[in-house]
Structure formats: C-alpha cells, structure tokens
Amino acid sequence: MKKTAILTTVICSLLTAVSCSKDELDLQNPNALTTDQYWTTPDDAEKGVNSIYAMFYKDGLWARWLYFRLDLTSDEGFSKSPWVELADWTRFSYINYNFWEGNTVTWRDSYKAIFRANQVLAYVPEIEFSNAERKEQILGEARFFRALHYYYLGVLWENVPLVLEPSEPNDLPEQRTKEEVFAQVEKDLNEAFGALPPTWDASQTGRPTKGAVKAMLGKLYMQQHRWEEAKTALEYLVTGEGAIYSLVDNYEDNFTHLNENNAESVFEIQYGDQRKGGTGESADASVSTTRAQFFAPRGIGWSDGQARFWLVDAFKQEENTNGGIDERLRYTLFYPGLHEDFGDKVYGKDWEWDEDEAWFRKYQRDYYRENEDYFSEVNYRLIRYADILLRYAEVLNELGMTSDAYQYVDMVRERADMPPLAEAYPAIGNNREAFLNRLKTERVLELCGESMRWEDLKRWGDLDEQASVDEIAQRDPDFGNFDVGRDIRMPIPQVEVENNPNLEQNPGY
Template identity: 70%
Template sequence: MKKIIITTTVLIGLLFTSSCDNELVQSNPNSLTTEQYWKTESDAQAGVNSIYAMSYKDGLWARWIYFRLDLTSDEGYSNSPWIELADWTRFNYINYNFWEGNVVTWRDTYKAIFRCNQVIANVPNISFQNEDDKKKIIAQAKFLRAMHYYYAAVLWENIPIVLEPSSPTDLPVQKNVTEVWAQIETDLNEAFIDLPPQWGADQTGRPDKGAAKAFLAKTYMQQRKWPEAKLALEYLITGAGARYSLVSNYRDNFTDVNENNSESVFEIQFGDQRKGGTGEGQSAAVSSNRAQFFAPRSIGWSDGQARMWIVDAFKEERNKDNDLDVRLRYTLFYPGLFADFGDKTYNKNWEWGNEAWFRKGSRDYYRDNEDYFSQVNYRLIRYADILLRYAEVLNETGNTADAYQYVDMVRARVNLEKLAIVHPEIGIDKAKFLERLKIERVLELTGESVRWEDLKRWGDLNTQTSVDKIALRDPDFNNFVVGKNHRLPIPQVEVENNPNLDQHLEY
C-alpha cells in the first residue's frame, strides 16, 4: 500500500512583517502573513500537512524522542562517548537546557502544537466545496495536537496548555497534568467524530477513527481509568472499528517491505527521497535517523543500545516446536544470534560484539550500513499492542479469566503455547497476571517506545522497592530518585522567560 509522505512545510505565522512602507507588496509566498494566508482549501491542506512535517524534525520522531522513551527505560541505555548525551539516559540531569536531551523536543512539541492551533483556528473560516473535507482537516489537527500533548504529558507532566495561535510575547500558564490529560481526551473525542473509519489508499498514513480510539485508550490507561480505556479498546477489537489483524510475519512490522499493513493502527510515514537536514528548507529530509544512532558499532553512531536482560527473557520459554521465540531474532542484535537461529545471511559488516542492540527498524535486510535517511516507517501503535492493552484493562476490571485469550492471540503468532498452560500458577490472580503481562509486553514490544509509559502506568517508578528491582536489570536506575526522575525537568530557559511557568519543585 502506498504511503503518504508529507513534503509540504509552510511557515504559517512564524514570520511576522512590520514596515512603515505599506505599499510594499509581498511576492514571496514564504513571507505571507497569517491574514494573507488561510483563504483556500489548498491553504488548509498545506496547513495540516505542515503538522505532519513536524515528525521529521530532530526533536521528535526523526531522532531525539527515542532517547527519552526507549533509552531512559530499562530496555535501553547509552555508552556514547558524548558524556552528557549518555547522562540524560541515566538520570544525570545537570544542565536542564541540554539541547539534545530536553530543549529540542520541548521546542518541536510546541512548534507542532502551534501548527495544529493555526489549522483549528483558521480553517473553519475557509469555504469548502465539501464541508466533510473541512471537518476531516480540523479533526486531523485535533488528533495530532492530542498526540503531541500525550508525549509531553508522559515526559514533563505539568506543562502549559496552548489552544490558540500564539505570538512570541505570549506567556502561557502552566497546568497540572490532570488538566493536560483532560484536554487530550477532549481533542481525541472531537477528532473521532469527524475522522473517517478508514482513508483511501491515496491517503494512507493519516489518522482514522481507530487511531483516535487507540490514543484515547492510552490516555485513559495512563490515568488508570480502566472502564473508559476498556470501552475505547473495544471499538478496535469487537466494535465498529474491528478491522485489524496480526500479520503472519512478525518482522513485517519493522521494515519498509509491508508498511501500513493490517496490524498498523498508526505509524509515522518516512521516506528517503530527500537528503537534506531537519530544517524548513525545500530539501529537508522526511527520514528517520533512529537507525543511524542505534546501530551496532562500525555501522552507525551507536549512541543507543539494548539491555542484555531482554535476551534472557526471550530464552525463558521455547515454542511448541522447542525452538526459540522468533521475535528475539528480529528484536535484537546480540551475542549468539547466528548460533541461535542458524542464519548466516547477514552482511559481514554487521558486527555487535558482546553487546545487545535494537534491531527493529534496522536495514540489515538489504544494506550493509546505516545513515540519516531511513525510509522505514515507525509503527507508533500496532494491533498487538492493542490486544495486550485490552488484556491489561480486563485484568484491572476484574476479568482476568477473559484476559488470557488476548495475550494468547499475540503468543500464537510466534507458535507459543497458551499462557495458562505454561503458567498455571497465575490462575485468576490479578497481581500475578499483571507481572506476567509486563514480560509479554517486553517480548512483543521491546524498542517500540512504549516501555517508559508502561513503567509509569504500572507504578514501578513510584517506590524505592520497585525501582531497586528495575536496577537489578538496568543499573542506570541506581541513579533514579523516586519522586523526581519520573518526569523531566522543564527546560530552564523556558522557566526563566515565562513567569507563569515554574520548574518542577523536585528540580
């Protein structure tokens, strides 16, 4: 299925003009003011496309957000020679203005929100031949605003909520994270109404009703609103949006061979057709840098890698044919990969020594190195994640017995026995089921940017006892301070420039 790559970037409202020469006619379209723009349907479409283009910025899905979501969790870490970069994956936050660790992700998050707000505020005033097309554009902007606020809430928690087009002199007021979650819920519920059940093949990559419900479920789960999360997930599993299925080949979720498949609920669309940087120029790349930064030594920059305990977790159980779980093969590069799976087809340049590295999203299946221009889409939400989440909410709402079948659907794809047969000791014990589900999520979703929010949702970062258990498998958590490091410090430059914004007290 063809994927949409958003290549249009418009600088709407970012450039303000002031001149005593009122007769000057602006002929450069990049210098249009907000008043001159927002007149036609094409303006509206370009405006919403500019929001998608934010995925290709280095503070977000092009590069640095993975360091916060994957490497800060117990799945990953950094041995980068760039000490400060590595320190920000092991809770050694000294300079709160560290660009790569904090400021650029904050900047690009609010830049994306600014673009969303421009669309939401201005598109209603544009005449459309088809009003449904207008509604879909506004709904996309609300979905994307909710998505960016979701990750901001996970990372920083108490932040400003900006819902109108802003100006450089604005001083937005900081809100409690509970208010942030409430705004995300509002945006997603409103977006759901006007998003289509499914886009046509020429619009693949835009969020539909299923994507809105999936993010709504995630939002409810982070607040432990289990009944609400259950209803949202049922739309995707048994309700009107139940059109998803697991693909037979697990690895098809992590290459460019079978993107936007039946398992994809929402994914970031990447391409390699442009070789520019991550700025706003015409040659700006629409690629992912993740593979370049997470590749094994001698292949890429090797700034991020995986913990070896994950390999051990995979090897605790063999499948029905007494073989290793095939997900291990396609999740990690690790010592023994060749011996375990008897496959010598990998390029000889892909060497990883005695360390483990994330393999998902790598391009070893057709090339012998990585670069800044990976075209492999990033699956932000897959159906396997939805199934495991549904099992979690069933368990939390007293339906543990019913939860097994959804874990078993994920296990069956890789030929594993039913969970109740392998672990009869769990029974319908809620706590034991959750502990096992934590492992099931690692086996299925390692390196997919969900582990940090999982740890927060489960309360595993809330007590010294639970953090000490994490530190046994990830020694970086010996630096973790309970009540502090569950969220990032707000960039200090933002605090100093906005009297309505306070640094978190623990920092």
C-alpha cells in the first residue's frame, strides 16, 4: 500500500537526565538523549518535524475521538453507543469533565502536538544546515501545525493556555481567551506562508503547502467574521497564484484510498495499514485511522456513531438534472433505501435496519471489503477544494457580493449534476439572508460527515440564541440538552483546572 515518507512516526526522546544526590552516581542513560545532545544535525530536525505528523495517528486527534466531537455532536450525527458516558458526550451531558475519550485525551494530544512543534521552533534555528531553504520549510511546517492544533483548541474549548516554548513538567501556563489564541494562530500561519512551497515533489506528499496555509487563514477569519481578510486569503486558492486546485470528476474519489492526494485535496492526512500496533509510542505503532471501525453500521463495526436521518431527506428534496436523486447521497450515507435508490448493497450484504436509521458512508471501506477494523488506510481530506469554493461564496455573500457568489456554488453543484442555484431557487435573488440559508444546506449536501458542521454552526451564530437552537433540536433531539452560553464550548478537563491555579473552568461548568 503506497504511502509517503510522512508515515514515518518519529518519537523525539527529549528527556532530561535523572541525577542522584551523589556525583559519582550521576549516570547518563544512552537511550534517553537530552535536548543538548539531540538537536544538533539536520537529520534531527527532520525527525523532529516528522514527530508532529505522528500525532495524527493518536487517539485524541484524527485517528479516533475528534470525529465524535466534530461530527457526532453537531446536528449531523449522534451516538447510541452502549457505552453511556461516551454517548452522553455527544449530547451535551457532561458529568465527568475528566472523561478520557470525550475530553481529556483530545486536550492531551493537542498539547503533545504543540509541544513537538514548539521543540522544532526552539531548537532547529540553532542547527547548521547546508540547505537553508529546507531549514525554513521545517520551521514553516512546525508553525502550520501549531496553528492547526491551536485552531481546533480555540473552536472546541476557546479559553486555553497558550504555550509557545518547550514546556517543563512543573509549568503552569496562563489561560488565554479565544481571541488571543486565534491571534497566535494567525501569526503562525502568516509566518508559515512565507516558508512553505506552493507544492512538494511526490516523495514529500502530505506536507502543508501555501494553499493549505491560506485555507486555514480563510477558516480562521471566517470564524471571526473578518470577511474582507477571509476573501483575500481564499482568493489565493480560487483566483490567485495558488489557484492550482480543481474538483475531481468522481465525487467518491475524495473518500477512498484509490485516488488520494488528487487535484481537489488542499491538505490531506496520510494514513496507512502497514503496521498493526496500537496508538502509543512503540515502534510498531499504527499509522491508521480507526474512524471506519467506530462509525461502521451495526453488524460491521462498533456503530458508536450514526448519522441523523434528516440528512437523507435533505438529499431528496431536489432532483438532479436527470430527474434522479443527488448522487452524493450514494457516497455519503448508508440508509435502508440505499439498495432501492442506487442498487448498492452495504458491505456486499442486505441489511434490515429501522426505516429512520443512517450511518456515514464517507471513509468506510465497503467499496472493496466486507468488514472493518482498526487499521483503515484511507487518507482523511482535512481541507478540500469544494469546501474552499463554498466558503468563498459565503464570504462574497457576507460582503454584499451575492450575485458574484453564485458561480462558486454552481461549480460544486455541477459536479453532482445539480442545476444552477439561480435556476433551482430563483426566489433567492440577491437576498443575503436567503442565500446564506440555502448555502447552509449546500454545505451539508457536499460536506456532510467531514467534520465541518460544528464550526459552521458556531460561525453562523446558530448556537447563540435559544430560538435557533430550538430549530436545530427539531432535526436533532440532542440539542434539547444544549445550554446556550455554556455548551458552545467544552469543559476544560477538571484535572487541568485543579493542577494549574492559572486556569479557570469555562463559564457555566
């Protein structure tokens, strides 16, 4: 199975030597290098930056639990897991703030990734390189990943410590506001842009590019309603120097291992199934994602995550240009009518489900196998061009350029054989609010199950007022538990609050 050099999971053993009270017993462990011993060569720098990529294979991030937060807690998904505490964390029933799988492990792994990025940024500048450009690229990669992880910390918890130097066990970092965290994300991304290339050669596929940086800046500015700056950032990918992306002909190609790192991919997490270990730091640690196992339908996987059935109905509200069902439904969801609608069997079998049940099909492997396991090799498209086009349309609409926004929505719709938006919904016209309301549905149809919806709901302000939350609850009953003003952010793990006097628990908890 082909995968790139990024899959090398490197563990930086940057442990300080342990000393006894007597000098003659001060022995140095040759297997535990100090920072002074390690960060000396360009190869050390390469291994150090690769260790940041290795965090994508950890439980708390994109290997497993982050999907529960971004997909299942939104109105797109839910959990009926028999593990009640796990299911509770997707329906705003937060009892144990230290719940590992729902909260603490994602906090831990986010800061582990940031710690690794901070080491690169602190120590690599002192290393002599014969290739100065590669040195700057390594620093740019570290800045990109520090920004990426702080972005999601800001989206999920908002008020978090901002650690910008290699941390020590006794550090008590101060809590910062979401605005301060996002300001650092912006700074890191802008610095990364100057250091990273527009593209990499094939041997380095999977590393962030200038396009990935501008995409993250666009996301950041949109969350802050800084529409002009978001427009400038996204223009780089749509009409500017970085307009090298395009939509692939086959929508399904965005969710299988058969056409990875294609023209639509702006940033893609590289996964492989060549190692069958756990998700720790051992030499045989997995470089896979377990999403498929946890989200697979009942009888195939754990079925801890399901899709809300209103999504199926949303796909069927409008016919395509051939008078049929939107083909994206076929590759987005499993549901009882899938065989009748498209002729597809689920993992090659007929299934009897309740008529209102659905599961996410994206990133499942039923297209070539009849079971799931913990070792899915399917790359995760964290940023793809279709999302960029819809974001750009949203930005233009917010800036009063609604008539200009249509073409970018139509590009996405055309790939799915859907008629132009103005033809299908002429009543929208240039009404900004009406266009945004339709765009909310367009984003669901294109991006459902791709970990976008939670930040979308926050950006649109749909979680800020009880009236809009009540509307969401009509399609997702879990939002009947949503406490406005509190649940828009997660509780900080209580152990962190208790051990650090500079942290306060988030409001309402």
